Amino acid sequence: MATIDRILFGDNQFFGVNHMSEEKARQQLMRFKDTAAIIEVLDQAFEMGIRTFMCTTYDRIGEICDHMRARRERYRDFIYFPCMPYGHKYANSVSQVGIMETIHRFSTGGMVSTVIRGAVGTITRDIYALMRLLVDAEMKRFEGLNTPVIFVQNVVTDLLLGLKLYPVFAEFDRYVKQRYGAEAGFITMNLPLLLDGLAHAGVDNPIVCANINKIGFRMSGGIPAYRELLRTHRCRAIAMSVLASGAIPPREAIEWACGLEGLSSIVFGASTAGNIRDTQELIQQYWGR
Amino acid sequence: MAIRVGIIGAGKMGLSHFAIANALPEAAVVAVCDTSRYVLSVLRKYAGVQTFTHHDEMIDEARLDAVIVATPTSTHFTYAKDALERDVHVFVEKPLTLSPTESLALSELAISRKRVNQVGFHNRFIATFQEARRLLRAGTLGTVSNVHGSAFGQVVIKEQNRTWRSKKSEGGGCLHDYASHVIDLMNLLVGPPSRVQGASLQSIFSEDVEDAVSAVFLYRDGVTGILETNWSDETYRKMTTTVTLHGSRGKMVVDRQELKIYLREGCGFEDYVEGWNTRYITSLQKPVAFYLRGEEYSAQLEAFVGAIRASNVAHENSFASAYETDRAVDLIIRANRANR
Numbered sequence: 001m002a003t004i005d006r007i008l009f010g011d012n013q014f015f016g017v018n019h020m021s022e023e024k025a026r027q028q029l030m031r032f033k034d035t036a037a038i039i040e041v042l043d044q045a046f047e048m049g050i051r052t053f054m055c056t057t058y059d060r061i062g063e064i065c066d067h068m069r070a071r072r073e074r075y076r077d078f079i080y081f082p083c084m085p086y087g088h089k090y091a092n093s094v095s096q097v098g099i100m101e102t103i104h105r106f107s108t109g110g111m112v113s114t115v116i117r118g119a120v121g122t123i124t125r126d127i128y129a130l131m132r133l134l135v136d137a138e139m140k141r142f143e144g145l146n147t148p149v150i151f152v153q154n155v156v157t158d159l160l161l162g163l164k165l166y167p168v169f170a171e172f173d174r175y176v177k178q179r180y181g182a183e184a185g186f187i188t189m190n191l192p193l194l195l196d197g198l199a200h201a202g203v204d205n206p207i208v209c210a211n212i213n214k215i216g217f218r219m220s221g222g223i224p225a226y227r228e229l230l231r232t233h234r235c236r237a238i239a240m241s242v243l244a245s246g247a248i249p250p251r252e253a254i255e256w257a258c259g260l261e262g263l264s265s266i267v268f269g270a271s272t273a274g275n276i277r278d279t280q281e282l283i284q285q286y287w288g289r
Numbered sequence: 290m291a292i293r294v295g296i297i298g299a300g301k302m303g304l305s306h307f308a309i310a311n312a313l314p315e316a317a318v319v320a321v322c323d324t325s326r327y328v329l330s331v332l333r334k335y336a337g338v339q340t341f342t343h344h345d346e347m348i349d350e351a352r353l354d355a356v357i358v359a360t361p362t363s364t365h366f367t368y369a370k371d372a373l374e375r376d377v378h379v380f381v382e383k384p385l386t387l388s389p390t391e392s393l394a395l396s397e398l399a400i401s402r403k404r405v406n407q408v409g410f411h412n413r414f415i416a417t418f419q420e421a422r423r424l425l426r427a428g429t430l431g432t433v434s435n436v437h438g439s440a441f442g443q444v445v446i447k448e449q450n451r452t453w454r455s456k457k458s459e460g461g462g463c464l465h466d467y468a469s470h471v472i473d474l475m476n477l478l479v480g481p482p483s484r485v486q487g488a489s490l491q492s493i494f495s496e497d498v499e500d501a502v503s504a505v506f507l508y509r510d511g512v513t514g515i516l517e518t519n520w521s522d523e524t525y526r527k528m529t530t531t532v533t534l535h536g537s538r539g540k541m542v543v544d545r546q547e548l549k550i551y552l553r554e555g556c557g558f559e560d561y562v563e564g565w566n567t568r569y570i571t572s573l574q575k576p577v578a579f580y581l582r583g584e585e586y587s588a589q590l591e592a593f594v595g596a597i598r599a600s601n602v603a604h605e606n607s608f609a610s611a612y613e614t615d616r617a618v619d620l621i622i623r624a625n626r627a628n629r
Contacts, residue, residue, distance in 0.1 A: 164311060190580055
């Protein structure tokens, strides 16, 4: 079973996601337009002892992976938790060229170039085979790097959850274990409902990542249900959005999250060494080093 | 018993509505209608729903209480009309139709049949915009003189487009797809315009449709409005919609994440003080039972199901309110034509 660090580093700040302010998101996007600026912040987190990077498989992650691969010795202990897919890439493509063409476009990206479109059509009729193709396409960029947990992004997890396609969760879990020796992780905004769906699919004690914060922001099902499932250890949970995009003062937010019985880890994103250190110190203050 | 829902059109929006409606405790998606046999075969096999290629067959055979129409806009009228005539509640993706006459006819039909009739202008379910409306109704800004609405995003950033969204005849283009959202929000906040004084539809990358829309609106009571939208702006990661209002007592800037309001001296209201105030979505938005891609998408379907349960046909985003948006869209098209 994968060991998950208590403190993980997230990546929303690097590509212009801020749930509270469009302007702040834009400023961050401008600041991190060069991959070097992202790597500088990752280096700072790494030097402070944070080893795990939870990263969306958006276009520029390839450049970051190349950088790390080229300095194998320096980043020997670095751990990646890929989170796939980067939804906007697919959503924009569906708007532009439609569902079928999008499937062709992205699934062929992960396959040998000799595969003809007809063959892809046959494969995609089986959604498990299609899922495996898309996972392989996304994982190509992480070749040779340590990826002990592979996550499904919330937009896909929750879409499958709503459609009640629970067996796809089980197949993802099986495939990443078999092909990548990794554990499956699921990001969600509906943790209580997801755990029921995963139990239905036979996935026990799953690794999950969900919004967990004092104001209940994007915690569908409500704080009491989250408290209960953590307390009864129904999953290995990573809390994200602990500060609710800045809506809760850091100390208050972290004191609350660290006080939750059964919470294993916290993922946070920060853009400066000072903010990384402050957040890390707060967590260590409540959880210990 | 759960409300039996059918989906007409299993594209991006159709699947999103499918997942959200299906996760609501009071509803179950039992049937899907689409033209793609491939999509239908996957849904039949894995999601266990009945599938159809004809909507009328679906409505009759699947014993539906409600349908969600998420097809190209040019087909909305037929599907909505056929569903209403079979006494089924109807949710239609935005915009309602390509013709105000058709939209009005649908609205009248829905009212006469006493069926819930809602359109997917989901921005109305975002708490920042709802709070903006509450503040305006309370007179916080005094007499409003100007409203400015804008939307930017990267839908078409190169000359390559092969779906219905790139075809004018099917309802594609920045005006119907993008600008309609902004017009609907401006309608929500200051009411529908009485005239469009000037308008311009511009193509940037698309062949058959416009990629940018600019227009000047005139309202009763002398309010002036400016509309500005461009879906070929790659500096925005996703669609970003902002409305700014000027009034005699202050000014307000609102988007999906924050509401900023400036109040002049002596014009404080409730806990909004003189000078700048900011309220964030994180504290304004009410939680939803199931979250997929924004509270507003879930909230609008919760409202739809709630209206069916309560037999309430006078709800948010009714066909009558969407008709006003289609009418403004039509005024823009006419004003643009007059310019040429």
